[in-house]
Amino acid sequence: MIGPFINGAAVIIGGAGGSFLGSKVSERVRNGLPLIFGLASMGLGLAMTGHVKNLSAVVLSILIGSIFGEVINLEKHIQTAAGKVKGAMERFGSPAGAGLSQEEYMEKFIAILVLLCASGTGVFGSMNEGMTGDPTMLIIKAFLDLCTAGIFAITLGLPVMVLAIPQFIIQALLYFGAASIMPLTNPVMIADFSAVGGLIMFATGFRIAGIKSFAIANMLPALFIAMPVSYYWVAFTGH
Numbered sequence: 001m002i003g004p005f006i007n008g009a010a011v012i013i014g015g016a017g018g019s020f021l022g023s024k025v026s027e028r029v030r031n032g033l034p035l036i037f038g039l040a041s042m043g044l045g046l047a048m049t050g051h052v053k054n055l056s057a058v059v060l061s062i063l064i065g066s067i068f069g070e071v072i073n074l075e076k077h078i079q080t081a082a083g084k085v086k087g088a089m090e091r092f093g094s095p096a097g098a099g100l101s102q103e104e105y106m107e108k109f110i111a112i113l114v115l116l117c118a119s120g121t122g123v124f125g126s127m128n129e130g131m132t133g134d135p136t137m138l139i140i141k142a143f144l145d146l147c148t149a150g151i152f153a154i155t156l157g158l159p160v161m162v163l164a165i166p167q168f169i170i171q172a173l174l175y176f177g178a179a180s181i182m183p184l185t186n187p188v189m190i191a192d193f194s195a196v197g198g199l200i201m202f203a204t205g206f207r208i209a210g211i212k213s214f215a216i217a218n219m220l221p222a223l224f225i226a227m228p229v230s231y232y233w234v235a236f237t238g239h
Helices: 004-022 027-049 055-072 074-090 102-117 120-132 136-156 166-183 188-211 222-238
Strands: none
Touching: 004 120, 004 136, 004 166, 027 120, 027 136, 027 188, 055 074, 055 188, 055 222, 074 102, 074 222, 102 136, 102 166, 102 188, 120 136, 120 188, 120 222, 188 222
């Protein structure tokens, strides 16, 4: 389980570095880096969708998973959790964010919590490492999170660094859960699972770059049904 440790360390280093650098980072750099991060996420997503075996099963998984996520309003629950984390941190001192209203601070804090703890890259990367032993996706995410945490911490302060804790817990649980189901899978199911993760990563790239704010958290249930849908699609259609 290498990926979750590397990813958590990257968030801690990035959050601490951004908090101490503060205003020393130019506005041009702050605005430019998210575009690069978004482009990288979209590129990874496109590469992963190229592994698809049953496109119909992948699309069906995205549709069913997203509808379920919207019905239970998963992203709203994550936003509520983000508010509680922020409130707990404020007990230890006033957060950064000078010049930001409470609403602006909360919006940015929720955005970074979703990107770090509930992104398609993190969920897919953790499950993928659990099933295949390959931490590549989480290591790539660690590089992105290092810079992302640093940029957000410039205005949000040290609370960003603490998000490494829930991130590690979530990724570790996904890792061990995925490892237990590996014997029940086959190459076609894994390929379609990868393609679903790629589509979610592509949508995440749009959100990071500020092009379109997809409700990424509401799409995450698709990852958990991708392999069963792929299996039954092949069983019923024969291809």
